[in-house]
Amino acid sequence: MRVFPFLSLAVLIPFSGCIQTIAVNTVGSIVDEGFSAFTEETDLPFVEQALPGNIKLLEVMLKNNPTNEKLLTLTSEGYSSYALAFLEDKDPVRAREFYLRGKEFAMRILEQDDDLARALAGSADQLKAALAKRNASIVPGAFWTAFGWGNYIYLSLQNPDAIADLPRAEALMQFVAEKDSTFYYAGADLFLGTLYGSRPKIFGGDPVISKQHFDRALRITHGKFLLAYVYEARSYAVQTQDQQLFEQLLNTVDSTSVDVLPEFRLANAIAKEKSKIWRAKEQDLF
DSSP states (O other): OOOOOOOOGGGGSOOOHHHHHHHHHHHHHHHHHTTHHHHTOOOHHHHHHHHHHHHHHHHHHHHHSTTOHHHHHHHHHHHHHHIIIIITTTOHHHHHHHHHHHHHHHHHHHTTSHHHHHHHTSOHHHHHHHHTTOOGGGHHHHHHHHHHHHHHHHTOTTOHHHHHTHHHHHHHHHHHHHHOTTHHHHHHHHHHHHHHHHSOGGGTOOHHHHHHHHHHHHHHHTTOOTHHHHHHIIIIIHHTTOHHHHHHHHHHHHHSOGGGSGGGHHHHHHHHHHHHHHHHTHHHHO
């Protein structure tokens, strides 16, 4: 999960014409390159307070350059990351809204391709056919669209219309897994592993496929991205009723230092918090 360093209010100074566009693009590059200042952070309350203001500043820049793919990606990532880290476990209603915003900002990247825009509004088969003609250049847009979309659906299981959209979110993430399985710490494999591991077979779940995705994610990240263990515990281990594995996975999270992945201590700190939440639910799950 990436987050954003503070942006200077200087970006709000009015520019005109191409100078304004250049300024927005320049600040966007600074934001992108400055990510490590926050991803290395372990103080979750600090990040929770700092992130919203940065997301809104990105939206201000998008007002001046609404098709900028870098800004759209960062804004989508910001909303979905905030929902994942700070909302979904304590305020799922608000988390759904933030995931939906994340999905919509990323989808604006994909919709700049007219054919892909039509496919996104169509069936899953139409989307798969359109994606088959695309290359890895659209992986970031596809990933963050699917990430926000899929998590919104996960928190909206009482809504038949939301559930009906799941095949399209899955198609996007399958595309990411095929084109760049390493993207965002094997994020596509974690998404698909959770998807197949969370549902009974009668509803499309498949524990074997789920385990394959989690194993690949752990290989790609060398076991250093601790959220992978949390997702496997909460989906595959619960669905297969393997309590021993559930405890083993969460024990790994608890016993591993966040410093095992120095450039992404923040994600590992979040994994440790989520491990506590799921461990507290263990008696109800098994």
